[in-house]
Amino acid sequence: MRIDASDVRKTYGDVTALDGLSLTVPSGSTFGIIGTNGAGKSTLFRLLVGHDRPDAGTVSVGGTDVTEDGRRIRERVGYLPEHVGFPDGLTGREVLGVHRAMRGLSKDGRTAEAIERVGLTADEADRRVSGYSNGMQRRLGLATVLLPDPDVLILDEPTAGLDPRGVDEFHAIVEEITSETDATVVFCSHVLGEVERLCDRAAVLHDGRVRAAGSVDELAAEAEAAADRDGDSATRSGRDRDGLRAAFREAVGDDAAHDARVGKGRADDATADREEVAP
Amino acid sequence: MSDSRGGSDDGTGEATRPDGGHPDATAAVDALDAVDGGPEVDAADSESAATAAAAETSTNDGVRGALRHVFVVAVTEYRLAVRSRWALALTALFVVFGGVMLTFSGSAVGPAGAERVVASLTSLAAYLVPLAALALGYDAIVGREEEGWLAVVFSLPVRRSEVVAGTYLGRLAVLAGATVLGFGFSGALIVREFGAGSLSAFLGFLGGTVGVGAAFLAVALLLSTVAREKTHALGAALLVWVWFVLVHDLLALGIVAATELPDAALSALVLSNPVSAFRVFVLSGLGTTAGGGFTAVLAGSGLSTVALAASLVAWTIVPVAVAARLVRRRRL
Numbered sequence: 001m002r003i004d005a006s007d008v009r010k011t012y013g014d015v016t017a018l019d020g021l022s023l024t025v026p027s028g029s030t031f032g033i034i035g036t037n038g039a040g041k042s043t044l045f046r047l048l049v050g051h052d053r054p055d056a057g058t059v060s061v062g063g064t065d066v067t068e069d070g071r072r073i074r075e076r077v078g079y080l081p082e083h084v085g086f087p088d089g090l091t092g093r094e095v096l097g098v099h100r101a102m103r104g105l106s107k108d109g110r111t112a113e114a115i116e117r118v119g120l121t122a123d124e125a126d127r128r129v130s131g132y133s134n135g136m137q138r139r140l141g142l143a144t145v146l147l148p149d150p151d152v153l154i155l156d157e158p159t160a161g162l163d164p165r166g167v168d169e170f171h172a173i174v175e176e177i178t179s180e181t182d183a184t185v186v187f188c189s190h191v192l193g194e195v196e197r198l199c200d201r202a203a204v205l206h207d208g209r210v211r212a213a214g215s216v217d218e219l220a221a222e223a224e225a226a227a228d229r230d231g232d233s234a235t236r237s238g239r240d241r242d243g244l245r246a247a248f249r250e251a252v253g254d255d256a257a258h259d260a261r262v263g264k265g266r267a268d269d270a271t272a273d274r275e276e277v278a279p
Numbered sequence: 280m281s282d283s284r285g286g287s288d289d290g291t292g293e294a295t296r297p298d299g300g301h302p303d304a305t306a307a308v309d310a311l312d313a314v315d316g317g318p319e320v321d322a323a324d325s326e327s328a329a330t331a332a333a334a335e336t337s338t339n340d341g342v343r344g345a346l347r348h349v350f351v352v353a354v355t356e357y358r359l360a361v362r363s364r365w366a367l368a369l370t371a372l373f374v375v376f377g378g379v380m381l382t383f384s385g386s387a388v389g390p391a392g393a394e395r396v397v398a399s400l401t402s403l404a405a406y407l408v409p410l411a412a413l414a415l416g417y418d419a420i421v422g423r424e425e426e427g428w429l430a431v432v433f434s435l436p437v438r439r440s441e442v443v444a445g446t447y448l449g450r451l452a453v454l455a456g457a458t459v460l461g462f463g464f465s466g467a468l469i470v471r472e473f474g475a476g477s478l479s480a481f482l483g484f485l486g487g488t489v490g491v492g493a494a495f496l497a498v499a500l501l502l503s504t505v506a507r508e509k510t511h512a513l514g515a516a517l518l519v520w521v522w523f524v525l526v527h528d529l530l531a532l533g534i535v536a537a538t539e540l541p542d543a544a545l546s547a548l549v550l551s552n553p554v555s556a557f558r559v560f561v562l563s564g565l566g567t568t569a570g571g572g573f574t575a576v577l578a579g580s581g582l583s584t585v586a587l588a589a590s591l592v593a594w595t596i597v598p599v600a601v602a603a604r605l606v607r608r609r610r611l
Contacts, residue, residue, distance in 0.1 A: 012610075049434065051611065074436040081434060081611070085427020089362040090355070101351045102435045104344065144431065 001062035001076065001151040001184050002027045003048065008057035010043055010208075017043035018054070019208035025186055025201070030178045032195030032216075033188040035205035041188040042082060044205070045156050048186070049079045061152060075103070078145030082156040085137065088130035092120060092140045095129065099144045114143040118173055135166035142173065153177070155187035159194060167194070174198055348437045352445025353452065360415070360453040369411055369454065373461020376403055381465050393469055393477030394565040397484045400465060401561045404488045405554050408458065409495040409524055413516040415454055416499025419446050420606065421506045430611045440603035447500050447599050454492045462488060483564045487591075491557035494594035495519075501598040504606050527552045542581050549582060553594040560587040 003025035010018040018040045025031045035041050046052045047059045050070015059066045061073050086095050096111045115125045118139040124132075132140065138158065145153060158174075159167045175198060178185055189195055195202050196216060203213035212219055360366055380403045381396060420443065423429040432442055466481045499516055506512035531548045534540065540548075549555045559582060 046610075051433065071436040071438065074434065079434040081430040083427050084431050086431065087355075087359050087423075087426060087428050089359045098351060098355050099435065102348055102432075102437060104347060141431070145434075 005059045008054045030185045032199035032202040039205040040208040077152040078150035079154045084141045086129040092125040118143045153185045348441040349445040353449035356449025369457035370461045374464045377465035393473035408492045412492045412495035413499045416496045417512040417516040420503040439606045443603040487561045490591035494553040497595045497598035501602045504602040550590040556590045
């Protein structure tokens with residue numbers, strides 16, 4: 001399912017969250033949105049699921065304008081907000097039961113399937129959420145959005161707060177989902193390594209606008225060419241000149257790219273941890 | 280992967296159903312399935328499953344879908360309140376205080392003993408029930424938001440107003456159940472002591488108590504919807520209790536003592552406070568002014584039982600309706 005945003009503006013009081021943002025997410029792609037804090041990522045997601053309306057411009061998901069009926073959009077979209085939590089008194093399976101009942105889905109084993117898909121055991125699913133680790137809560141959150149077999153998955157910083165091993169395991173789950181389904185997956189992240197690993201396309205948001213967009217390879221190649229053209233190669237490390245990191249630096253400038261430096265470190269930690277725990 | 284479904288325990292001693300859900304969840308979900316009227320789908324038949332899913336999705340529209348959303352949220356809220364011991368605590372509170380009140384007022388009873396006891400219970404309930412309702416409801420929305428659950432529920436294809444209505448009804452079921460069970464204990468003792476003739480007076484009291492609890496729960500829900508933080512909602516709830524239960528009555532009594540108010544103004548004073556409306560509602564049925572305070576002055580204010588009951592209903596519906604509208608402003 002294709003997602004289109006055209007010349008979108010959104011302000012909250014004096015703050016301009018989105019300033020003429022235009023973006024196209026092709027159907028079936030895994031699309032990463034990267035940007036610093038306040039770039040407009042979460043605002044964009046709120047518009048995509050009909051929680052808010054743009055002041056100007058249009059946003060459509062699968063050809064349906066989100067301003068017409070946000071609920072209809074959310075029937076086809078699985079949205080995992082950044083800050084999610086579950087009542088301590090419910091078990092993981094009951095949380096999924098609430099989602100199934102709210103969506104009017106029949107009992108056809110999809111709850112057990114979703115639990116298995118995100119790597120929770122049946123024992124864990126029958127435990128109360130109060131005993132869940134942060135990683136298990138994230139997995140449960142992912143299971144809730146997978147339950148209806150959505151056409152679009154929107155994940156708002158899904159690995160925030162996870163330890164390196166949790167990040168790596170979450171990546172593996174998302175990779176499995178993208179390989180097994182034709183769902184369009186959109187997620188935002190501060191972690192460039194995460195986007196490089198999971199996404200075939202990406203966009204760089206800064207100050208409410210798309211500064212660069214395209215396939216991950218294209219973005220990297222363009223950034224490297226720009227660095228060569230500007231003669232930056234002498235002042236940047238080889239790693240900085242490669243991949244999405246260079247594209248991000250090129251799009252938002254050196255100062256704003258600082259957050260991404262931290263993010264890259266976290267991704268590297270995750271990789272190191274994976275190698276350490278691998279048999 | 281180990282599979283513990285079919286009777287595993289989550290460590291709380293609560294058995295799970297064969298497919299792993301909680302037994303009370305089973306009843307709720309089964310009821311929902313009955314409402315939907317949808318057929319069970321064979322998981323092996325993915326094509327028909329997809330077709331069924333599409334058909335089911337379409338049922339999200341309309342009144343039936345809205346009712347289902349409200350029902351699911353209400354059942355979830357009820358279940359959570361029961362598990363967090365709220366229902367038990369409130370029931371115990373009403374049993375203990377009702378029992379104590381009954382014991383002490385029993386020594387003073389005369390021929391009209393049952394009515395006098397009910398009047399004493401009314402005085403107790405006027406303080407206790409609003410406080411219990413505000414305590415039960417102040418975190419209904421803002422607490423769920425801080426928990427992260429509200430964002431999860433709002434990500435579903437539901438109207439926010441449906442979530443507010445379901446939250447209210449779930450908690451109201453807890454409060455009403457605790458009120459009926461808790462004060463029902465006192466009622467059983469009254470009937471035993473004074474005979475079945477005292478039942479009507481007690482039932483009037485019980486209805487009024489549920490009504491005033493529903494009104495304050497609705498006010499708490501509204502406070503919870505507009506509050507930015509749980510602590511703000513708690514502070515506002517305490518202020519509301521102080522105003523309606525303590526200050527309003529004293530102020531009204533002072534005004535009545537100092538001035539000659541027409542009946543319409545007296546009625547407005549009663550109807551502007553659900554606690555006063557509750558007191559007059561119950562005590563006017565008893566033919567006594569034993570409740571004291573402002574209510575004693577208002578024995579002849581001319582308000583009918585229907586008008587008083589309608590005011591309690593209005594105090595319930597208006598705050599919930601306003602909350603259902605204002606919840607759209609929350610940025611989630």
